[in-house]
Amino acid sequence: MKKTLSYPELWKQKQRELPVKGSPDAEWQKMRVLLDQRLPVAAVTKKPSRFKVPKWGLKMFVAVSTVAAVYVGSRLYLPKKHQDTVKPALLQTHRDSLAPAVKSVSSARDAAGSAIRAGKPGFIPIVSGVAPRLIDHTKLNNDTSKSQRIVADSIRAPSFLDIPVHRDSLLSSPAEAVPLKPVRDSISPVDLSKKDAQKDTQDEGGKSLKKKKRRKVSIFY
Amino acid sequence: MNVTKKQAQKLVEACKLNDRGAQEALYKYYYADMMQVCQTYLAEEELAREAFNTGFLTVFESIQKFDPERGEPGAWIRKIMIHASIDLYRAELKFGNAGDDAPEPEIEFIPPPVLGKLYFEDILRHIRTLPYATQTVFILSVLDGFSHREIGEQLNISEGTSRWHLSEAKKQLRRLLENKPAAAELMERGEGK
Numbered sequence: 558m559k560k561t562l563s564y565p566e567l568w569k570q571k572q573r574e575l576p577v578k579g580s581p582d583a584e585w586q587k588m589r590v591l592l593d594q595r596l597p598v599a600a601v602t603k604k605p606s607r608f609k610v611p612k613w614g615l616k617m618f619v620a621v622s623t624v625a626a627v628y629v630g631s632r633l634y635l636p637k638k639h640q641d642t643v644k645p646a647l648l649q650t651h652r653d654s655l656a657p658a659v660k661s662v663s664s665a666r667d668a669a670g671s672a673i674r675a676g677k678p679g680f681i682p683i684v685s686g687v688a689p690r691l692i693d694h695t696k697l698n699n700d701t702s703k704s705q706r707i708v709a710d711s712i713r714a715p716s717f718l719d720i721p722v723h724r725d726s727l728l729s730s731p732a733e734a735v736p737l738k739p740v741r742d743s744i745s746p747v748d749l750s751k752k753d754a755q756k757d758t759q760d761e762g763g764k765s766l767k768k769k770k771r772r773k774v775s776i777f778y
Numbered sequence: 779m780n781v782t783k784k785q786a787q788k789l790v791e792a793c794k795l796n797d798r799g800a801q802e803a804l805y806k807y808y809y810a811d812m813m814q815v816c817q818t819y820l821a822e823e824e825l826a827r828e829a830f831n832t833g834f835l836t837v838f839e840s841i842q843k844f845d846p847e848r849g850e851p852g853a854w855i856r857k858i859m860i861h862a863s864i865d866l867y868r869a870e871l872k873f874g875n876a877g878d879d880a881p882e883p884e885i886e887f888i889p890p891p892v893l894g895k896l897y898f899e900d901i902l903r904h905i906r907t908l909p910y911a912t913q914t915v916f917i918l919s920v921l922d923g924f925s926h927r928e929i930g931e932q933l934n935i936s937e938g939t940s941r942w943h944l945s946e947a948k949k950q951l952r953r954l955l956e957n958k959p960a961a962a963e964l965m966e967r968g969e970g971k
């Protein structure tokens with residue numbers, strides 16, 4: 558069936574029969590020159606991304622990152638704050654636990670000193686320049702040869718030669734002073750209870766600080 | 779160049795980003811159609827090319843304003859080409875004193891069968907013999923389908939003046955074709971059917 562065109566369409570069809578003059582490629586070169594002058598490529602600064610991020614995606618990202626930041630912040634900051642509040646309390650508790658031991662050391666030293674001064678039998682005036690404080694006794698006690706020699710020099714020699722050892726002469730410089738192991742055969746405990754004495758003998762290795770304190774007490778026997 | 783309408787739309791989108799490749803593709807895609815428009819309005823070849831390039835420069839400069847929802851890019855570019863062609867020769871547009879009470883011209887002033895057998899180049903040659911203002915109104919109305927109101931706005935004349943020029947153009951053109959033996963014979967046959 559032949560398609561009939563309306564009158565305006567017929568005119569348009571006639572117009573399309575008009576031969577086109579000129580070459581598109583040649584005309585484009587002229588056009589390009591005009592475009593470079595009027596619309597240079599560098600003039601367009603905004604170039605949309607190939608991957609467009611939707612608005613809801615940005616909102617979601619902001620929300621998730623905020624939640625993550627709050628979570629991480631709470632995990633990092635709050636425990637530190639908790640530590641800051643708990644640490645002094647723990648330190649105080651630790652000090653309180655040490656106080657009786659230190660006190661007992663002081664009282665033992667005082668008792669021993671008064672006994673020596675009074676000339677009570679069984680008390681040999683061994684005075685250490687080391688104050689009852691927290692030191693690494695493990696290291697000192699491991700040096701057995703030195704401690705034994707000092708024990709021999711300070712305890713046995715004076716008793717064998719029957720030369721009284723003056724307290725002042727034993728107050729050597731603190732650096733030379735070495736805490737000594739107790740010589741239990743010749744010395745009786747001063748202020749330890751029976752229970753504590755048993756524990757002390759069981760734990761020869763001396764693991765806890767408290768036990769080391771007790772051992773130190775024995776220096777003043 | 780075979781480019782579908784959808785591809786033409788994509789080319790327009792790329793042209794909005796000042797993409798030279800897309801601009802070249804769009805330019806070449808519409809070259810033939812738009813050059814024919816310019817050649818219809820302007821007799822001189824050089825003027826037609828100038829109008830074409832001026833029109834396409836306007837297209838690229840104002841392509842950001844193009845809204846695909848309102849129409850096809852081809853129709854939008856065609857309008858710009860018509861404006862560019864008329865602007866280039868506007869100095870020659872002399873309308874004179876035309877009466878506002880001109881009769882509504884006959885629509886099918888050339889019978890369709892006769893029109894179908896004529897070469898457009900021959901018709902255009904006859905159109906070129908008319909005064910420039912008259913031939914411009916005729917082309918705007920008959921070939922590009924503008925209303926008298928649109929023609930009046932475009933050429934800054936009244937609707938009556940536009941109507942008169944169209945009427946005069948049709949009359950003269952019919953007369954010219956009747957004086958041509960071959961065309962007259964065709965017209966006689968066409969009218970007889």
